Amino acid sequence: MKIITVHTYYKPFLDSFYGRRDDRRLDYGKTRNALLKRQFGIGDAYSYNLRRMGHDAIDLIMNDTVLIRLWLRRNWESDLLKIADRLPNFLYRKVITRTNWLKYGLPMVAEEVRLQKPDIVLVRNVKLFPPEWIRKIKQATRIGVVGQIAYSFDKFAWLREYDLVISSLPNLVRYMEKRGIRARYMAHAFYKRILKKVKKQKKQHAVVFVGGFTTAHLDEIRVMEEIVRKVPMKIWGYGVKKLLPSTSPLMKYYQGEAWGLRMFNIYHNAKIVFNRHGDVAPVKKIYANNHRLFEATGAGAMLLTDAKDNLKEFFRVGREAVTYKDADDAVRKINYFLSHEGERKKIAKAGQIRTLKDHTYERRMEEFERIIRSTLMKDSQTKHRGRDYHH
Known part of the structure; x- marks a missing residue:
């Protein structure tokens, strides 16, 4: 396929990533591949x-204005782009701005x-595709x-235009199916090639968190604030300065933003990675469902995560990952495992072994192929008898 x-x-x-690079001198294919190698999000894992x-398999990054310009230059004749090529770089970047890229x-x-x-187009951000474009x-x-x-998504009717929707939230799958949207479950995973790119440092971080700070995380942010009043935790993330007041105790431990390989290096050099989940309307937040579960364990840290039903x-809770119920429980377990290094290392190693065995993108893409073959390819073969899709 x-x-x-x-x-x-x-x-x-x-x-x-782009910094002060001169966009006009970049090549579309080389630039896209360089971006993917930074391993932001899933990178080239799929x-x-x-x-x-x-x-x-082909990757498109649809909101990168530099790549859009390079793609347009390669594929479409444009007098505007020809003129822009003669402009200084800072003016060139105004041809397609961050606000009109869509x-x-x-x-x-x-x-x-x-x-x-x-054969298949996989859209990873359905919010950006109105039905007419699908x-x-x-x-x-x-x-x-x-x-x-x-x-969270307020236009679920849009999803009816898709031939299939996959989700890492089992209750969201059920929610969609009840509304006539064909949906299947597929969990997040770890990209094991990352381990060839991270490096051990002489000094390990004790407890770290890397992630987003948005209005979907307000309850969890309050829990984190209670925790850092009692134990230190290094924090990297986006949305911090926009959402948190300067008086938040989290600001004392804020290290800036960390993306892609830098994030994985932080996890690889951490004793404990703290995890929490946000609010995903319209379903209850009772399920473990984020990349951090597998990124942390795959990178070799001990995962301390909020207790969830699934x-x-x-993981075998207590053997491959550790859970907490509230801020006080998290503080107790952080203190315990930082003072019981042997137990912490044992859990971290077991968690990594489990992730590398069962929760890699290699496994998930095998699942994805099975899902496609059992759903969409059956539909397609019914419509187009005799055509070969197994290539």
């Missing part, structure tokens, strides 16, 4: 493992799909369009 995965990246990460399985990003995806004629993209695919969602499906 030929599969196109459509990503979106956070603006602060893109800004830090495409790499799909290619290993014999599929043709005007260009959606057509770029649609045109690339038309040119590539893939219908347009669907017309250029051989099998269909798949959405991926595990977050955590036992991923």
Whole structure:
């Protein structure tokens, strides 16, 4: 199969990646590959493992204004871009701004799909694709369009345009199915190639947290504030300065933002990685469901995470990961495991072994292939008898 995965990246990460580079001198393919190698989000975890399985896999980053310009230059004749090429770099970047990129990003995806004629298009940010664009993209695919969602969304009707939606939240899968949306479950995972790129430092961090600070995390932020009043915790993340007041006790431990490989190096050099989940409307937050579960354990740290109903499906609680019920419980366990290094190392190692065995993107892409074959390919073969999709 030929599969196109459509990503979106956070603006602060893109800004830090490009810095003062001269956009006009960049090559589209080389720049996209360099971005993927930084391992922001899932990086090239899907495409790499799909290619290993014999599929043709392509990554598109739809909200990167630099890549959009490079793609337009490569694919479309544009007098505006020709003029822009003669401008200083700081003016060049104003041709497609951070606020109007969607005007260009959606057509770029649609045109690339038309040119590539893939079997599957996987959209990882369904919020950005109005129904009319999904219908347009669907017309250029051989099998269909798949959405991926595990977050709060106020336009679930949009999802009916997808041929299939996958989610790492089992209760969100059920929610969608009850509303006539074909949905399947697929958990997050760890990209084991990361281990070849991280390096051990002489001094380990005691307790760390790397993640987002948004209005979906207000209850959890209060728990973290209670914790750091009693034990220190180094914190990296986005949204901190925008959401937290300067008086928040978390600000004392804030280290800035950390993305991709830098984040994995922090986990790799941490004794304990603290984890918490946010609010994912319209379903209750009773399920363990974030990348940090597998990123932390895969990188070799001991995971301390909030207790959730389904955590036992991923790890043996107390042996491969540790849970806390509230701030006081988290403080007790942090103090205990920092003073019982042997036990902490044993749990961290067992958690890493479990993740590398059962929770890698290699395994998830095998699941993804089975899901596609048992759903969309059956539909497609019914419509197009005799055509071969097993390539």
